[in-house]
Amino acid sequence: MDINTLQDQIIEEFEIYDDWMDKYNYLIELSNNLSIISEENKLQSNLIEGCQSRVWLNATLNDEGKVIFKADSDAMITKGIVSLLIRVLTNHTPKEIIDADLYFIDKIGLKEHLSPTRSNGLLAMLKQMKLYAIAFNAKLNN
Amino acid sequence: MDINTLQDQIIEEFEIYDDWMDKYNYLIELSNNLSIISEENKLQSNLIEGCQSRVWLNATLNDEGKVIFKADSDAMITKGIVSLLIRVLTNHTPKEIIDADLYFIDKIGLKEHLSPTRSNGLLAMLKQMKLYAIAFNAKLNN
Amino acid sequence: MSYDINKIRQEFPILNRKVYGKPLVYFDNGATTQKPNSVISSINKVYKDINSNIHRGVHFLSAQSTDAYENARRVVKEFINAEHIHEIVFTSGTTASINLVAFSFGEKYISEGDEIIVSSMEHHSNIVPWQMLCERKNAKLKVIPFNEKGDLLIEEFKILLSEKTKLVAINHVSNTLGTINPVKEIINLAHKKNIPVLIDGAQAVQHITVNIQELDADFYAFSGHKIYGPTGIGVLYGKEKYLNTMPPYMGGGDMIKTVSFEKTTYNDLPFKFEAGTANYTGAIGLAEALNFVSSIGISNIRAHEKALLDYGTMKLSEIESLIIYGNSNNKTGAISFLLDNIHHSDVGMILDKMGVAVRTGNHCTQPVMDKFNITGTVRASFAMYNTKQEIDILFESLNKILEMFS
Amino acid sequence: MSYDINKIRQEFPILNRKVYGKPLVYFDNGATTQKPNSVISSINKVYKDINSNIHRGVHFLSAQSTDAYENARRVVKEFINAEHIHEIVFTSGTTASINLVAFSFGEKYISEGDEIIVSSMEHHSNIVPWQMLCERKNAKLKVIPFNEKGDLLIEEFKILLSEKTKLVAINHVSNTLGTINPVKEIINLAHKKNIPVLIDGAQAVQHITVNIQELDADFYAFSGHKIYGPTGIGVLYGKEKYLNTMPPYMGGGDMIKTVSFEKTTYNDLPFKFEAGTANYTGAIGLAEALNFVSSIGISNIRAHEKALLDYGTMKLSEIESLIIYGNSNNKTGAISFLLDNIHHSDVGMILDKMGVAVRTGNHCTQPVMDKFNITGTVRASFAMYNTKQEIDILFESLNKILEMFS
Numbered sequence A, B: 001m002d003i004n005t006l007q008d009q010i011i012e013e014f015e016i017y018d019d020w021m022d023k024y025n026y027l028i029e030l031s032n033n034l035s036i037i038s039e040e041n042k043l044q045s046n047l048i049e050g051c052q053s054r055v056w057l058n059a060t061l062n063d064e065g066k067v068i069f070k071a072d073s074d075a076m077i078t079k080g081i082v083s084l085l086i087r088v089l090t091n092h093t094p095k096e097i098i099d100a101d102l103y104f105i106d107k108i109g110l111k112e113h114l115s116p117t118r119s120n121g122l123l124a125m126l127k128q129m130k131l132y133a134i135a136f137n138a139k140l141n142n
Numbered sequence C, D: 001m002s003y004d005i006n007k008i009r010q011e012f013p014i015l016n017r018k019v020y021g022k023p024l025v026y027f028d029n030g031a032t033t034q035k036p037n038s039v040i041s042s043i044n045k046v047y048k049d050i051n052s053n054i055h056r057g058v059h060f061l062s063a064q065s066t067d068a069y070e071n072a073r074r075v076v077k078e079f080i081n082a083e084h085i086h087e088i089v090f091t092s093g094t095t096a097s098i099n100l101v102a103f104s105f106g107e108k109y110i111s112e113g114d115e116i117i118v119s120s121m122e123h124h125s126n127i128v129p130w131q132m133l134c135e136r137k138n139a140k141l142k143v144i145p146f147n148e149k150g151d152l153l154i155e156e157f158k159i160l161l162s163e164k165t166k167l168v169a170i171n172h173v174s175n176t177l178g179t180i181n182p183v184k185e186i187i188n189l190a191h192k193k194n195i196p197v198l199i200d201g202a203q204a205v206q207h208i209t210v211n212i213q214e215l216d217a218d219f220y221a222f223s224g225h226k227i228y229g230p231t232g233i234g235v236l237y238g239k240e241k242y243l244n245t246m247p248p249y250m251g252g253g254d255m256i257k258t259v260s261f262e263k264t265t266y267n268d269l270p271f272k273f274e275a276g277t278a279n280y281t282g283a284i285g286l287a288e289a290l291n292f293v294s295s296i297g298i299s300n301i302r303a304h305e306k307a308l309l310d311y312g313t314m315k316l317s318e319i320e321s322l323i324i325y326g327n328s329n330n331k332t333g334a335i336s337f338l339l340d341n342i343h344h345s346d347v348g349m350i351l352d353k354m355g356v357a358v359r360t361g362n363h364c365t366q367p368v369m370d371k372f373n374i375t376g377t378v379r380a381s382f383a384m385y386n387t388k389q390e391i392d393i394l395f396e397s398l399n400k401i402l403e404m405f406s
């Protein structure tokens, strides 16, 4: 599935929740279901420091030339959003990731969590994901 | 004449001026008529630094135990007011000067010039006059 | 006099606000307080009626602005009962006040091997300036620890005090733990060895009576915005004898007497420490805020906030899995806590959606977090306008959050 | 687009004021400018609607305040056309901005024997910080002279520039003489020798177009209150490469990443230089002021003020015994003068009674006074809202004063 199909899928999932309470409950559920980075990969070097919550992010390039992201956060709501970002961006080529326009965050009403003024590390994580993609892309084109 | 009689005299003089223009003209006149400190006494040590205009003040104790003030300023309006202060306070005993309550400034509508926020040196000069009186008083009582 | 909470609340326009359709419950007063109408309109009045640069002006507006600014200084002096008006320096905030002392006191009095004592419950603003100074001068920072309850270990302090100690810098009230520190005792102990003491009063002046002469503090710093005043204005009280001997911090307009390329002489106190155009609007607004606080009475505010603290502590303690950090017997109205093992930012974000504004994180007191081995807390901090009903809302909201995460 | 002066004046409530029963003629704009309604109401709006401490907050109001504050930074960046938003540091004013550089750049780059170049037409705020730095570091201050017209002697500057020069600090526009200095040329000359240049833009941004990238200034400082904004807020633009390598100025909240007593790490730009609670209200008000200026157009303002300058210079020159100090061909709307041999403070005090607000004295530029061997001048300085009729009032008033003193 391509990135936009994945985004549309998430938008559909969230459509049934019309208040923030249900949405947040779903995010908490998502966070519980996904153990997204192994403990041994929660290295200082993988840590994205937000003032509020911490996010760990790990990226590898697999044999098919696709980027595999793994991540985690110590805060559940952040972790829920992290899991959505991973679901959309993992297992795509660096080029696809670089070109991706992430409209789903806005559509499902979680934009505020990615505002530069929220220091939860999510925006920094997203930037870091794009940077990994750029680095891998350069590597592939060498 | 005692200090209060002198003050009342000045208040009377100013009563005929009902607008500030006449008052200021009179102050300028006063400043022109009085050369209140000799040039050789315009020493750095006699200088009271205001941000706007400068005031020189010299005080001596005469044989009758009275304080003789001489002063000058480079700004005319300041000098006019200086001449009034001198007229009221000079040639009195230190004790009289210390106890003096200078109500005339207020009455003739020039209070603003002696506000701590006007940096014309007048308030500092008045303080200095009182300090001289205190010093001479201590000397006399020794 | 009875405490008319409704009348007080009416003075704060922002309290009528709704967030996400819910009434705002503002419990983030430790970060900054809301402003009463009188403060807001005093700022309006400056800009609409008297605005002009202060000092040195010969014209009407300038005299009015200057009078209002210098009157604000008098209001501050009386509010904290300082001895002299020229001991009141306006700065841009507590942080600037402390940095001023760290630099100017440091230049004059600190040399290699000297020691400065702080505590481990200080705000970063009362740690980092001293660390920077120590690095510059090769001096040493010594730290008074505190116990589980959140009380400073005075016995440890006594041991740290030595001939090497050149300054003690302590907060009056901890912004994270709410502890009211025994600053009078600390000052007495230091003074016995002729060591001056700086008190960071950022969390004190708005909650408890501060009497500088009684405390005998050598320096006292606080911020306007935390005591119902404007942002961008703060106060440094400093004893004349220190301020007189310290070199200036910033150079510029208003802090000099004469300038030439050969020799520059500095102005008298307090102007020596007020370089550049002062935030006179801020100072005037701050004076209005202090007058407002005085009109209600700081001891009445204290009584009201103490009642909120007691009630809040009681209610929150009903939640079994809730841990309160900071349990001193002597506290202001700030409750730091963690709910079950839910991350503080999750609690804060969900409380927000329920209309309750709290602060989460380390509250700029990372060493306090390290001490408890946590990454942050949720902090509800009270002001004169908060109510028990608001605490009930907090309580119910926390229970709902517990359900969400169960 | 025509310049609708009446419409502009209506935006400034204070201009309707009467002083001593006379309409206010406000010609003290060099000291501080008046505030338009949009700025005043933006401050109101902050305090009534969104007030909350910025950054680190998880709640609604905090997000709103933070957004507004960070948006203000973007507005400043665009106003001066800086390359990066993180090169914009909010300070409390020009003086604070310059002191920041004097300390932080000084700590990193200045050592014994180094030289810093200023000019002899600088404001004290661009002299004293460098004197203090030079004293601390045993460095030397070199001074570019200016001629009778009020133009810097660029040939002298070229001679002063040497391998010892570590920084050049020059005002863009002289507050006393009105001269617009050839800062682009100065920067080019300095950059040829890899010497960075700080521009004091306190008297420039409100009058002429400032394009940082075109100028290629390394540091640029200005104050909010002089460009129709609030007091207590200022800007330091600094090139990333310098800001990154300079140590912080003040320590405290918001400027650190992590704090422990063993090791403290500093935050990224621009926060590294913004210790303590920022004056977010001030920044938001400043952004509103810059938007207001942009909506009128800085080049329209320039044209209007230039017309006032030309008219004012012509009128005042009609008075035979009046001497104008500062006659550069390249000037903003500031006229410094002396009337006959009447003391500047006498002129100022009497003008005041006639409703005309001017500044008198040395304008914090004592070296300029020394150069002309005078103790001060009377300065009429214009803003976007001044009119030719007001200049006529000044002209008539000066003639009356001449009569009084004749």
Ligand SMILES: Cc1ncc(COP(=O)(O)O)c(C=O)c1O
Binding pocket: C253, C275, C276, C277, C278, D030, D031, D093, D094, D095, D096, D123, D125, D126, D171, D173, D174, D175, D200, D202, D203, D223, D364
């Ligand atoms: C050229 C110049 N530089 C610096 C300053 C200082 O600005 P502020 O007092 O706002 O810090 C001024 C203000 O008078 C000025 O005119």
Ligand SMILES: Cc1ncc(COP(=O)(O)O)c(C=O)c1O
Binding pocket: C030, C031, C093, C094, C095, C096, C123, C125, C126, C171, C173, C174, C175, C200, C202, C203, C223, C364, D253, D275, D276, D277, D278
């Ligand atoms: C105890 C304490 N000290 C210092 C500060 C710093 O105050 P400001 O940010 O107003 O400079 C704070 C504010 O959070 C505080 O709580």
